Amino acid sequence: MPTLVMAGKAPHKIADGALKKKAWTFLEKLQEDDTTPGLHIEPINGSRDPRVRTGRVDEFWRAVLFKLTGQGDTHYVFHGIWAHDDAIAVAMKVTLKQNPINGMPVIEEIAVPEPTPAPIPTPAGPTADTTPVPPRPVEEDLAQDGAPTPTLVALGYSRDDLVQRLGLPEALADAALAVATEDDLLTLAAEHDGWIGLVLVDLGSGEPVESIIERLDLTPEPTTGDADEDLVRALRRPAARTTFAFIEGQEELRRVIEADDFEAWRVFLHPEQRRYVDQRTNGPFRVSGGAGTGKTVVLVHRARALAARDPHARIVLTTYTTNLADALRDQVRRLDPSVPLVELGAPGIHVTGVDALARAVVRRAPGPALDAAQTAVLGESRSHPNQRTPHARWRAVLDHVATSLPATVANESFLKDEYDLVVLPSGVTTLEEYLRVRRTGRGVALDRASRTEMWRLLQEYRTQARLDGSLDFAEAGVVAAAYLKGTPGHPGAQLADHVLVDEGQDLTPAHWKLLRALAPSGPDDLFIAEDSHQRIYGHRTPLKRLGVNIVGRSRRLTLNYRTTAQNLRWALAQLDGVEWVDLEGEQEQTGYRSARTGPPPEVVHTASLSEELAVVVDRVQSWLPTTEDPGTVAVLVPDRQQRDRVAQALADAGVPAHPVDRERPPAKKVAVMTRHRAKGTEFSKVLLTDVGWTAPWEVQRLAAMDAAEREDAEQRNRSVLYVAATRARDELVVVTR
Template identity: 50%
Template sequence: MPQIILGPSQTKKIDGSVKKAGYAFLEKLAADDAVPGLHIEPINGSADPRVRTGRVNDFYRAVLFKVQGQGDEAHYVYLGILPHDDAIAFAKTARLKVNPVNGIAELVKASEPVAAQPAAEAAPEGGHGAGGAAPQPPVHETEPAAEAWSLLETRGVDKEALLDLGIDAALADRAMEATSDDSLIAAVEAAPQWQALALIDLAGGKPVEDVRADLGIDRVELSGDEETDEELLAALQHDAAKLQFAFIEDDEELRKAIEDDDFAAWRVFLHPEQRRYATGGYNGAFRLSGGAGTGKTVVLLHRARLLAKRDPGARILLTTFNKVLADSLRTDLRRLDSSVPIASRLGEPGIYIAGVDSAVHSVIQMAGSEVGAAITEVLGSRSPSIGGRTPASNWLDAAATVPDLPEELRSTTFFQAEYSMVVLPERITTRDEYLRVRRPGRGVALDRRKRQLVWQVVEAYRARASVEGSIDYGELAAVAAAYLEKAGCGVVDHVLVDEGQDLEPAKWQFLRALVPEGPDDLFIAEDSHQRIYGQRVVLGRYGIRIVGRARRLTLNYRTTAENLRYAMAVLAGGEYLDMEGEEEDSALYRSARSGPEPELVPTDSLGDGLSEVAGRVQRWLDDGVAPETIGLLVRDARRAQELVQGLEEHDVPVRVVDAHRDVRPGRPLVMTMHRAKGMEFSRVVLFDVSHDTVPAAYAVDKLTEGDRADALLRERSLLYVAASRARDELVVVWRGQPSELLP
């Protein structure tokens, strides 16, 4: 049977009926390419004798390359569906070739010279080399020549180094002339994908040898002036070529590739660096960090799929901070591969997908009557009953029972942080233990007297919970961890964690106890810039040793360079530490896309802001923007309700998304910035980012100095999360004075 290879799509927007016809065409082709009705025909006068077109219907043609090789069955590289005349015109000029410097398959325009030369045999200045890239849009000079500095030269990169990687000589010239990130992105816009990403990484400061290693670039020797079919097939399998070419494994994957507009965005094509992390083997826990939109979750999903396929009996937990994000992981895993076995219970073969709290609950149920001993170990002498969850408001009630407690310590935030960061992970059950314990990472100094008063509050909190038979989520995780440690047997074989930066210590202890230490035990995706819950955590304190097994993704695939630059500027002034206690450098992050600058809209009042948003959303809808790709984000539920009511008064119906209501198509979506975590939209409005709204007073007021600093850091991270949801357009609206956190 012929092998279908998905290539860089040339398809413009087409309706569903054409997509279905396209899938039917490829399904028949994959079964038998000799069927007469397919009309697989060469093109007279084409630059590449391998190019073909096939009949999808009376008006549309599929564009393909036929690569026979030595086997009986042909390989067909599918490039998309175009109207008949457009398909013929494109097929005449397109060429599928092997880069002679590094052996990477590339789709090039035959109107360009195609002979690439190594650095030692560089083409004359202005000539073209390996990439044979399509004509590029002009780079508009925005600075006087005397003040313009080559971006790549400032990074210590010269043209010879680019040619030695296999970069097209003409593209190398344009890249060396670029004086900013924006002009570089414009220069690489139509280049082969691997070349574009290599240049963006180099401009971001990544060393040439690291780029070479990330893309798997080695020098090659072709057998002659023209590559053979066998050499081309090998080139299509190169890790860097897989950024644009994917061997389709089955009919379901083929159908999704045709019918799902964004299937190719991440479900098929992975950067070689992402692929390496998704498929690699590790001698213990591994941590993958990266900014918003860099593909951490994508890697996690591919890795879960690979582990399940590699060992059908493997027990895999795919988990994250809460149920909403877990549901999103489940949906995306199904879209990636609907054949992957999904386990219905923790500890069964397959992939069990759940929030951490749900996994904790499963272990508590497994423990049965043995949970009592674990409760005593963690909480001391108390009722073994663990019915409902203790409300956070109980902390203030407990504090009220200690009249001498200093006023600055009378906050739920302080006690939740002290309890989760010190008391629970250390399993403190007596006052003397608390007086002796170290409190690393806590920004609130406590002398002996203050510790005694704080412990009185803890005792009052625990006593009331014992009487009521309640337990909070952190306590439950600590109890489950204690039970698992005593049981001494792993419940699962692999744990994969998304959004790890938001988990508290007891939950890390639980996850560590859930899987035996060993190869590929824990795989953690995190971004300290997106920590919007809880306190800073250092994994090594909770038995999770990462040393030497941590990597970072820096290339953003979602957000335009302009939107990313604005979102990263929100973080300025804050200190961000990763989960090993090392400082994060936000300057490393780069985008592979460009677009309009974020639009900043000051208004005089709430009413003016609502009118502004209503008009903008209506214009987007009138322009044909899909309603559900418009995200309207606010700080809290109260602002969400104001926005919904205001837009409805302007005859712009919207839909609220919260913990109880999911995303559905048909209307623009209103949600809090917290709820938007893990989502993306083509267009985003950040509404009412005003001085008295962000940061939220209730989140930062009446806190001790140390806790307030960390709360402000979380508020910055929340605004960063919200701004980085925008793929294409970002609009920021405020009334009166803007938030102090805006750039």
């Protein structure tokens, strides 16, 4: 059965709906059996490329393809569909070959030369000087007096770099070297599909040529002596697959046909991303990267690849919130509906939020083993471990127990963090253990007397929880981890072979202890995606303290595919002036770049809430006439109170808007949601409100914190703004007051 390869933007050349159905019917028959009567797969006499074929779609339309017989199989590279005579003309001049510099496959159209007229005799005269004149370097032609230096020339690139080392076409290299600004270069890159566009983006960021070659794997492979086999191998290279997509089997093609979705066949992966999808790891591995760099795409593809590699593998794909887990589940289904989505412990992929994961482990634990696990980490067993302790319990503790501790530590936030970050991860169950435990990273030192007083409050929390028998979320995590690892007399349980984690920067120590215990240590056990700049929930906790060693097994993605370069610059500016620490405890850098360009963000200053609401309504109303789906527009606000105000103002103005809570943003309505809730979403147009304004209750909350906690909270507020700004694909408006 032949393998079908879709070339570049070939499906987009088929605009008519009726023709689409005919095209897919043709492709389905071709992939099933290329000798099927009626397909008429035929060579073209006198064509530039002997591999070219045409096929009969119907009486009027014909497909243009290339037939390759390398690697023992037949491959058809689908170039497009044209009217009969046009298809023949295209087939006559089109070629599929390898770039001589980097080995990338490329489809070119070579013009058929017109007949050369006979030369006209010239009178005899002095012999003309036919000595060839060497071409002037294009950089010299571009260096005109008074003109700004083109961006690539200013970055030190030469024509030889672009043509002889990277393999760009000469005309494109000249055009790139003439571009005045980075934004103009991004515009040029957007006009070119696949590896060529990626090279232009990397050049615009000043990447060394050697780094670009390595990142995109632009080094030719050794030839085999079989030109067709060399081409098939080239088509499968990571950089080539940004342009050429393999449709592996009838089932995959049928999914595309039934969905009538021309985008479903092609899920973009940067060559660097594809490397991490397929890479085998000996222990935990971390891939980091800014918003929009494709970390989640890597996780979803990797989960599918692990399932395909071993159908018996138990794979857990998890993240911080239920909403994000739902989004992951949708992406897995869209990528490959044939992959089984299963319950915890079954072969296939189990997608869940990390707290729901802890709850599932606790529920399935046998009573005696669960009691032993609770006693090991809490010093006691709770009667209703599947019941969650209410969030107000810490407030109840402070109301019930008088303390001499200052308000900067005797508050709900500090007590909860002390319990979650120090007591639970260390398995502290007595005052003596608490007096000895290290409190690394807590910022506020506690002497012996203060620790003793603190322990009274922590013990009261456990006492109240014991009375109703509940576990809080962090307690459930460490109890689940203890059960999985095993306790004296109770062997551990193994419920997963591979664990993939999204939004790792937001997870707590209890979460990490659970995830480390979920899969046995070994190859491909833990794969983590994180971005310290998007840490809006969790605390900075180096993983090596929790038994997750990723030192030397960490890589970084830097190319943003979602946000325009202009919007990304504004978002990154919100991170300036603060030190960011990753999950290895090392300083994190930014250095992200975008593959897209667009209008600069607009900043609108307002003096009052009423003026701000008027600006929001006016701007959203101005967007809707040019927007096919109002669901591609979002207003992101700091809190629920503001969300409801904005949603009401839009509704009063007749704008179809929806205040989003835990549900997914609806289609056909403008989404109004908090900045926190916006994580994991994206929209064409985004409006941020109340930027630079802090609610009175938030001012009061920050004032009650000690200096270290306040600094951490303010840093997270920067992260929230960065996350919100990077939800915008195209247009960003920032409203301040």
